[in-house]
Amino acid sequence: MATAVRAMTDNAWARFAARRLLRLLLSIWVLLTAAFLMIHLIPGDPVRAALGVTAPAELVNARREQLGLNDPLWTQYGHYLADLFSGRLGVSTISGLPVSQVIADRYPATLELAVYAFLVAVALSVPLGLTMAVLTRTGRRRRLELGFTSTSVFLGTVPEFLVGAFLVYVFGVRLGLAPIAGWAGPDSYVLPVLALAIGPAAVLARITRVETLAVLEADFIRTARAKRLPDRRLYLRHALPNSLTATVTVAGLLLGGLVAATVLVENVFAWPGLGSTIVSSILAKDYPVVQAIVLVYGLGVLLVNLVVDVGLALLDPRSTIRES
Amino acid sequence: MPRLRTPLGGTAAVLLVAVLATAVLAPPLWGEKAAAAADTANILQGASAAHWAGTDGLGRDIFFRVLVATRLSVLLALLATGLGVLTGLLLGAAPLLVGARVGRLVTAAVNIAVAFPGLLLALSFAVVFGVGGTGAVLAIGFAIAPAFARLTGTLVATVAERDYIAAARIAGVGRLRILVRHVLPNIGEPLVVNATVAAGGSLLAFAGLSYLGLGVQAPAYDWGRLLGEGLNSLYMHPLAALVPGGAVVLAGLALNLTGEAVARGIGQTTPLFTAVRRRRPEAPLPSNQDSADVVLAVEGLHVSFPGVTPVRGVSFTVRRGEAVGVVGESGSGKSLTALAIAQLIEEPGQVRAERLEFAGEDLRHGPSRAQRRLLGTSLAMVFQDPMTSFNPTQRIGRQLAEPARAHQGLSRRRAFDRAVDRLRAVRLPAPERRAHQFPHEFSGGMRQRAMIGMGLMGTPMLILADEPTTALDVTVQRQVLALLEDVRATTAAALVLISHDITVVGQVCERVLVMYAGRIVEDVATAELSTAARHPYTQALLAAVPHLGTDRDRPLTVIPGRPADPGDTPVGCAFAPRCAYADDLCRRADPPLEGGVACWHADRTVAPPGPGG
Numbered sequence: 001m002a003t004a005v006r007a008m009t010d011n012a013w014a015r016f017a018a019r020r021l022l023r024l025l026l027s028i029w030v031l032l033t034a035a036f037l038m039i040h041l042i043p044g045d046p047v048r049a050a051l052g053v054t055a056p057a058e059l060v061n062a063r064r065e066q067l068g069l070n071d072p073l074w075t076q077y078g079h080y081l082a083d084l085f086s087g088r089l090g091v092s093t094i095s096g097l098p099v100s101q102v103i104a105d106r107y108p109a110t111l112e113l114a115v116y117a118f119l120v121a122v123a124l125s126v127p128l129g130l131t132m133a134v135l136t137r138t139g140r141r142r143r144l145e146l147g148f149t150s151t152s153v154f155l156g157t158v159p160e161f162l163v164g165a166f167l168v169y170v171f172g173v174r175l176g177l178a179p180i181a182g183w184a185g186p187d188s189y190v191l192p193v194l195a196l197a198i199g200p201a202a203v204l205a206r207i208t209r210v211e212t213l214a215v216l217e218a219d220f221i222r223t224a225r226a227k228r229l230p231d232r233r234l235y236l237r238h239a240l241p242n243s244l245t246a247t248v249t250v251a252g253l254l255l256g257g258l259v260a261a262t263v264l265v266e267n268v269f270a271w272p273g274l275g276s277t278i279v280s281s282i283l284a285k286d287y288p289v290v291q292a293i294v295l296v297y298g299l300g301v302l303l304v305n306l307v308v309d310v311g312l313a314l315l316d317p318r319s320t321i322r323e324s
Numbered sequence: 325m326p327r328l329r330t331p332l333g334g335t336a337a338v339l340l341v342a343v344l345a346t347a348v349l350a351p352p353l354w355g356e357k358a359a360a361a362a363d364t365a366n367i368l369q370g371a372s373a374a375h376w377a378g379t380d381g382l383g384r385d386i387f388f389r390v391l392v393a394t395r396l397s398v399l400l401a402l403l404a405t406g407l408g409v410l411t412g413l414l415l416g417a418a419p420l421l422v423g424a425r426v427g428r429l430v431t432a433a434v435n436i437a438v439a440f441p442g443l444l445l446a447l448s449f450a451v452v453f454g455v456g457g458t459g460a461v462l463a464i465g466f467a468i469a470p471a472f473a474r475l476t477g478t479l480v481a482t483v484a485e486r487d488y489i490a491a492a493r494i495a496g497v498g499r500l501r502i503l504v505r506h507v508l509p510n511i512g513e514p515l516v517v518n519a520t521v522a523a524g525g526s527l528l529a530f531a532g533l534s535y536l537g538l539g540v541q542a543p544a545y546d547w548g549r550l551l552g553e554g555l556n557s558l559y560m561h562p563l564a565a566l567v568p569g570g571a572v573v574l575a576g577l578a579l580n581l582t583g584e585a586v587a588r589g590i591g592q593t594t595p596l597f598t599a600v601r602r603r604r605p606e607a608p609l610p611s612n613q614d615s616a617d618v619v620l621a622v623e624g625l626h627v628s629f630p631g632v633t634p635v636r637g638v639s640f641t642v643r644r645g646e647a648v649g650v651v652g653e654s655g656s657g658k659s660l661t662a663l664a665i666a667q668l669i670e671e672p673g674q675v676r677a678e679r680l681e682f683a684g685e686d687l688r689h690g691p692s693r694a695q696r697r698l699l700g701t702s703l704a705m706v707f708q709d710p711m712t713s714f715n716p717t718q719r720i721g722r723q724l725a726e727p728a729r730a731h732q733g734l735s736r737r738r739a740f741d742r743a744v745d746r747l748r749a750v751r752l753p754a755p756e757r758r759a760h761q762f763p764h765e766f767s768g769g770m771r772q773r774a775m776i777g778m779g780l781m782g783t784p785m786l787i788l789a790d791e792p793t794t795a796l797d798v799t800v801q802r803q804v805l806a807l808l809e810d811v812r813a814t815t816a817a818a819l820v821l822i823s824h825d826i827t828v829v830g831q832v833c834e835r836v837l838v839m840y841a842g843r844i845v846e847d848v849a850t851a852e853l854s855t856a857a858r859h860p861y862t863q864a865l866l867a868a869v870p871h872l873g874t875d876r877d878r879p880l881t882v883i884p885g886r887p888a889d890p891g892d893t894p895v896g897c898a899f900a901p902r903c904a905y906a907d908d909l910c911r912r913a914d915p916p917l918e919g920g921v922a923c924w925h926a927d928r929t930v931a932p933p934g935p936g937g
């Protein structure tokens with residue numbers, strides 16, 4: 001019987017993996033196709049637009065030929081996919097640099113920013129949400145609850161780049177404490193990371209509190225209390241793991257948004273990452289670069305979603321088994 | 325949160341009206357002032373009486389520019405939202421509009437698109453539609469569409485199955501008409517709420533795009549543009565960025581909060597306990613029944629919550645090794661009595677007692693370290709629902725081992741070994757393997773065994789079992805009861821068994837306490853239950869029990885009348901409204917528990933009346 005149970009569980013895991021992989025591949029395909037169509041849906045002639053109205057017709061045509069834009073759409077699509085898989089991302093129409101090099105130069109700064117911001121958000125929000133839940137459970141400390149909820153709603157609403165601007169004003173301009181722009185040593189991380197982290201942290205803290213409140217009502221918490229465990233153990237070992245499921249789900253969604261929010265925050269802080277590059281490239285109509293950056297961001301988001309789903313399955317094995 | 329609704333809704337409404345009024349009125353009123361390059365000598369000035377927020381690079385008044393920009397900012401956000409909502413509606417209703425097969429494709433595409441953050445979608449669309457106000461409206465509109473499509477899809481699915489939709493379809497009503505006439509009105513509320521919140525989001529997103537230079541282009545200006553210009557000179561002139569920033573946040577909050585307030589308005593209100601009363605310490609009474617034989621002594625136990633007192637003066641003692649049953653309907657206060665004894669009532673609940681002693685320890689004055697230890701090792705609890713009483717994220721063995729590690733200082737290894745041994749003691753098959761499993765791999769009966777085993781980790785003096793078999797089927801029920809008896813025999817622990825089922829109690833216990841409306845109304849030996857029960861309620865309980873002669877197919881006899889409402893207990897005997905013997909005395913005065921029964925007319929009731937006799 002034990003092996004039967006084990007086999008069933010293994011099966012559920014295999015089915016989960018297969019299902020998830022299929023979705024990932026499908027999403028990647030949609031992303032690639034969308035990025036391809038994005039360039040081809042631009043009204044007018046992108047080459048003409050990039051070279052300017054004064055460019056001679058032969059130059060435009062030569063450039064179109066060189067980029068393969070005169071081929072039928074299907075052929076172009078095929079070339080595009082083939083190029084992608086062999087790592088050829090084209091050449092920037094502005095700087096003439098290979099796009100892959102632009103990406104390689106720029107993505108580490110963005111990745112660092114997103115990862116630190118996420119870690120900071122989680123490190124701030126989970127303890128805060130848990131503490132708030134313990135302090136305000138069963139309707140205690142109404143004032144504290146009201147203050148916490150309103151503050152977190154407010155902070156969750158203010159867009160990251162405004163938080164960034166405000167932080168620059170307070171710490172850079174007023175107090176002169178932190179460097180406010182560019183990439184200059186560890187200090188320069190503080191404000192951009194905080195700007196990115198504060199909003200998600202507020203939202204996460206609120207979710208953690210609500211989830212923990214629900215868990216604290218659960219029967220197994222009563223069992224744990226009946227064992228007369230120290231409070232620390234009760235909250236950290238019994239309540240927290242059970243309230244994390246929803247928190248992880250939301251954290252995953254926020255992380256996706258956080259990856260995108262780097263675009264704005266990088267512009268506030270003149271951060272040398274993908275976000276500032278994509279904006280300048282859109283403005284300069286440097287389409288190969290834009291396309292590649294959209295792909296990188298999109299893949300990043302898909303990867304995050306995958307990690308979250310696997311994390312959830314590990315946290316709560318029942319849901320995986322039930323689902324399949 | 326009914327108390328919150330009014331201020332929240334009020335604030336949101338005031339903010340929203342202010343924003344909209346500014347949007348309408350500001351351009352005609354102050355348009356010229358904002359556009360006028362007052363004088364080129366006044367470039368990039370700080371705040372002054374003439375220019376509250378200073379001037380920009382062309383000497384224009386920033387405060388007025390922010391006010392005037394309200395119209396364009398709000399208008400563009402609303403346009404984008406409208407576009408997004410409409411697109412989302414059409415996509416979400418696709419299964420209804422174009423048939424199931426194409427609809428499924430659309431839904432799958434929407435599900436994939438939802439995974440990407442709105443800003444990323446907006447940037448991609450901005451590439452397609454070009455830089456500028458129109459492009460940004462289209463970009464943001466299409467970027468919020470997937471989330472809306474998903475919401476619509478979910479909502480439509482819940483409505484589409486209803487009868488009147490099917491009827492309309494059979495009657496040949498057109499698909500678009502069905503959507504507009506029959507489906508939308510039924511899903512309107514959540515859509516409106518989400519659209520309002522989405523409008524707030526669009527406004528913030530628009531500010532972002534314009535700030536990046538991808539939205540509104542000069543000479544037109546919205547808040548995002550003003551912000552972008554202001555941020556460039558943040559060092560010299562912070563107000564130029566802070567004022568438009570504040571405007572964006574204010575307007576975004578106004579829309580979001582309105583959505584929240586509307587959502588709460590149409591949702592149900594939750595009655596939360598408002599007042600929190602402090603526990604009232606009482607002077608300890610000299611205890612007169614101090615024989616070492618008593619494991620548990622309770623006198624005048626009250627449990628109250630704001631507004632209700634479900635336990636109103638319960639007194640009883642349990643001797644070493646004794647098995648006492650507590651029966652009563654739900655709401656009689658029997659479970660709260662158990663929780664109060666175990667010190668598991670939480671705020672806002674309040675426990676009061678003249679006496680509450682376990683193993684000679686007065687439990688009324690908060691848990692000291694020693695007391696926690698005593699309770700943790702000597703008081704075993706078994707709860708009603710074995711499915712929810714274990715932590716789903718921890719292995720059973722670890723959950724059993726926990727109190728031994730906390731109170732007996734056992735090492736992880738030793739505690740786990742003891743847990744396995746205890747699982748064996750409650751006759752759980754293959755305890756070593758089982759100890760490594762999670763609760764969801766256990767059946768209900770196995771979990772209840774494990775729960776009893778948890779109580780055996782220490783040296784229990786009292787087992788408090790609250791409806792331990794109610795959630796189990798009959799055979800398992802019998803096994804668990806047999807196990808409880810067994811445990812009692814081997815450990816000499818006393819047992820308090822709480823049940824709504826008087827037969828269950830009769831099988832295991834020597835003595836039965838019958839509870840009604842927060843009081844003990846009768847205290848009687850099980851052996852004499854059928855012959856000597858004197859309280860009319862006890863007799864009614866007994867009459868309701870099906871015995872061998874009863875036709876199993878007939879519905880059980882139920883006690884006539886409604887169970888007592890703990891929020892509204894009468895002055896006199898709480899059972900009076902349901903009692904055949906009730907008279908004026910009963911309705912005027914509450915009978916005390918005397919000679920094992922709390923009834924004014926106990927002498928009259930010895931020959932049990934009632935249906936079937």
Ligand code: SF4
Pocket residue numbers: 859860861897898899900901903904905906907910915922923924925926
């Ligand atoms: S006191 Fe009166 S009403 Fe109450 S049970 Fe006895 S006879 Fe009935």
